[in-house]
Every structure is written in structure tokens, then in C-alpha cells.
Amino acid sequence: MTTKTLAVILFTRAEAEWLAPAVCELARGLDAHLIGVVPVLPFFVHDAAGFDPVVIPTIAKWQTEETDAIRALFDEAVRRADVRGEFRAQERVAAPTEEFALAATRAADVIVMAPKGDGGSSEPTDRLRAPIIRLSGRPVLIMPRDAALTAAPSRLLIGWSDTREATRAAHDALTLAAPGARIDLLAVRSGRAEVHAMDAREDFAAALDRLGYSAELIDRDGPVGEISRTLMEVATERDAELVVTGAFGHSAVYDFVIGAVTSDLLDAPKRPVLLSK
Numbered sequence: 001m002t003t004k005t006l007a008v009i010l011f012t013r014a015e016a017e018w019l020a021p022a023v024c025e026l027a028r029g030l031d032a033h034l035i036g037v038v039p040v041l042p043f044f045v046h047d048a049a050g051f052d053p054v055v056i057p058t059i060a061k062w063q064t065e066e067t068d069a070i071r072a073l074f075d076e077a078v079r080r081a082d083v084r085g086e087f088r089a090q091e092r093v094a095a096p097t098e099e100f101a102l103a104a105t106r107a108a109d110v111i112v113m114a115p116k117g118d119g120g121s122s123e124p125t126d127r128l129r130a131p132i133i134r135l136s137g138r139p140v141l142i143m144p145r146d147a148a149l150t151a152a153p154s155r156l157l158i159g160w161s162d163t164r165e166a167t168r169a170a171h172d173a174l175t176l177a178a179p180g181a182r183i184d185l186l187a188v189r190s191g192r193a194e195v196h197a198m199d200a201r202e203d204f205a206a207a208l209d210r211l212g213y214s215a216e217l218i219d220r221d222g223p224v225g226e227i228s229r230t231l232m233e234v235a236t237e238r239d240a241e242l243v244v245t246g247a248f249g250h251s252a253v254y255d256f257v258i259g260a261v262t263s264d265l266l267d268a269p270k271r272p273v274l275l276s277k
Contacts, residue, residue, distance in 0.1 A: 003152075003175045007035040007108035009101060009132065011125040013066055015114050016073040022148040023112050024081035029151030030176075034085040036074040037104045038067050039097045041124040097124075098131050105132070109175055110274075111140045117268050129266060133247050134277050139172040140247070142266060142273040149272040152178035153241035159231050160185045160201050165246025169276035170204060173244040174211070176274065182214045184238055188222050188230045228264035235271050247275035 008023040010016040020036070027034040040063055067089045078085035090100045105111045116126055133140045143149060156177055158170050170185075177183065185201050205215035218238075222230045235243050245265070265273045 003030050003109040004032050005035070005108045006030070006032045006110055006112055007037055007105040007138075008112040009037045009039070009105070010070050010074065011039070011041065011114075011128075013069045013073070016070045018145050019112075019114050019143065020070075020074045020077035021080070022143060022145075022150075024077040024083050024085070025148070025150040026112070026143075027083040027085070028081045032083075032109075034078065034083055035104070035108060036071075036078075036085060036087045037101060038070050038087075038089040039101045039128065040067070040090040041097065041128075098128060098135075101128060101132055102136050105136055105138060108138055110172075111136060111138050112143055113140060115142055115144055115268055116266055130248070133275055137277075139169065139175075139274055139276045141176075142269055142275065144269050144272065147269075147271050149242060152176055152181075153272075154178040154181045155238065155240050156181055156183045156242045156244060157231070157235045157238055157240035158183060158185050159227070159243070159245035160187050160204075161246065162200050163246055165248070165277055167200075167204075167246070169244050169246045169274060172276045173242070173274055174213075176242065177213065180212055180214065182216070183208055184216050184218050184234070184240065186218045186220065186231065186234050188220050188227050231265075232270050240271060242272050242274060243269070244274045244276075247277045 006023065006027050008019065010019060024034065026032075071087050071089065074085070074087055088104045090097065090104075111132065113129060113132065116129070141149070153176060156173055158166075158173060160166055160170065173183075185205055187201060201217060205217060208215040218234060220230050220234060231243055231245065234240075243265075265275065
């Protein structure tokens with residue numbers, strides 16, 4: 001199966017200024033239909049005692065203006081790229097923000113989001129990114145501003161581990177990969193490697209060969225807390241156009257103590273990253 005439906009989540013006007021044109025180029029490269037999704041971001045009251053309800057209409061007006069501006073940017077990008085697109089904006093009272101974002105993107109083959117630091121980082125947006133990855137049931141492509149993916153990648157780096165998340169990510173990547181793509185399967189090992197994990201990776205490499213891809217096994221040693229850095233280092237060495245890995249494979253406590261690969265890759269990846277949960 002190839003990717004024929006993309007959904008892009010546009011959190012802010014500043015983000016839409018660059019992400020809308022970038023994802024339109026990807027949609028054109030894949031000959032895919034594009035859905036632009038704009039959730040209404042909630043505002044947080046940090047000091048209820050000092051909050052004046054009179055500002056609520058002003059906030060609502062700003063949210064409407066922001067959505068209208070994002071729509072204009074999206075529509076113009078779709079027109080310029082000459083792709084098929086539709087726009088879905090959340091009505092303020094229709095549903096909770098998370099529920100709307102999940103429902104609006106579940107039909108997509110791939111969901112596209114920007115990293116945290118590329119024009120859309122705020123407390124509300126940061127709270128929403130993780131649930132989309134965890135709960136949508138769809139692979140999520142994190143698209144950096146300075147390294148956008150514009151067509152099916154011919155060089156992929158898959159971070160391999162013997163987990164459900166990594167296995168799903170590896171298979172999800174095939175919906176984006178160009179025919180005959182070179183796919184590197186990277187295992188980052190800290191301490192004793194498990195034999196069954198090695199066997200599973202070799203099995204997957206053989207499966208890729210049968211599908212017409214060129215698979216290569218790569219091994220690196222490194223501490224658990226630096227896996228994301230190792231991924232990006234090897235991606236640079238191999239000139240990978242897309243990095244692929246499983247998302248949120250550990251508990252929140254583990255992530256807090258050891259360091260989460262997913263959170264690191266959401267912050268400021270150097271290359272496009274495909275995450276699957």
C-alpha cells in the first residue's frame with residue numbers, strides 16, 4: 001500500500017506559513033490527497049483568582065482570526081502546489097480539542113506535524129502532540145522546517161528493537177518508501193544484546209529484500225539515554241532522508257528517569273522522523 005491520504009495538523013499561523021507549503025510539496029510528490037486540520041487550542045488559567053471572564057470574547061475572537069489566517073495559508077499552498085486538499089477547523093464548542101484532532105486524522109495514511117520548536121511550541125500544543133502519536137493509531141511524520149520531505153524517500157534509517165512499536169514503525173515506513181529504496185536497520189545496543197532480537201531484524205531484512213528493497217544491518221553501541229543522538233548521527237552518516245522509530249515504548253516513569261527517545265525526536269530533529277505507536 002502507498003500513501004494516498006495525508007493529514008497535517010496546523011497549530012499556529014507561524015507554523016502554517018512554512019509547514020503548509022512543505023506538506024503540499026510532499027502531497028504532490030506522493031500524488032496524495034491532503035487534509036488540513038486546525039484544532040482550537042485551549043487557554044490555561046494559571047491564576048483563577050486573577051482571571052477576568054471579560055477577556056473570553058477577546059480570546060475567542062483571536063482564535064477565530066488565527067483559524068481564518070491558517071486556512072488562507074493552507075488554501076494558497078494547495079493552490080500553488082496544485083494538489084487535492086480539504087480543510088477541517090474545529091468549532092469552538094463541537095468537541096474537546098484532543099477528540100477533534102484524533103477524529104479528523106484517523107482516515108489518513110500518515111499524519112504530519114512540526115517539531116515543538118518550529119513555530120508552534122506552546123503549552124497547549126505541546127500537550128496535544130503526544131496524545132496524537134499515542135492514540136491516533138496512525139504513523140506520525142515529524143517534519144523539520146529545514147529538512148522537509150518532498151517525495152517518497154529512497155534512503156531510510158529504521159531504528160530497530162524487538163518491540164511492538166518498532167515493528168509497527170518499520171512496516172508503516174513501507175507506505176512512504178520509494179520502490180527499491182535503501183533501508184538501513186539500526187540496532188543501538190547497551191550491554192548484552194538478545195539473540196531473538198537479532199533474528200527478528202534479520203528476518204525483516206529478508207522480507208524487505210523479497211519486496212524489492214535493499215536492506216542493510218547496522219550496529220552501534222551506546223547508552224540507553226543517547227539513542228536519539230545515535231539515530232541522528234547514523235542518519236547523517238548514511239544520508240538518510242527519513243528516520244523511522246517506534247514511539248513511546250516505555251512508561252512515563254521510565255522516560256522521566258532514563259530519557260525518552262520519542263520526546264527527544266519531537267523537540268528538534270535534524271531530519272524527518274516517522275513515529276509509530
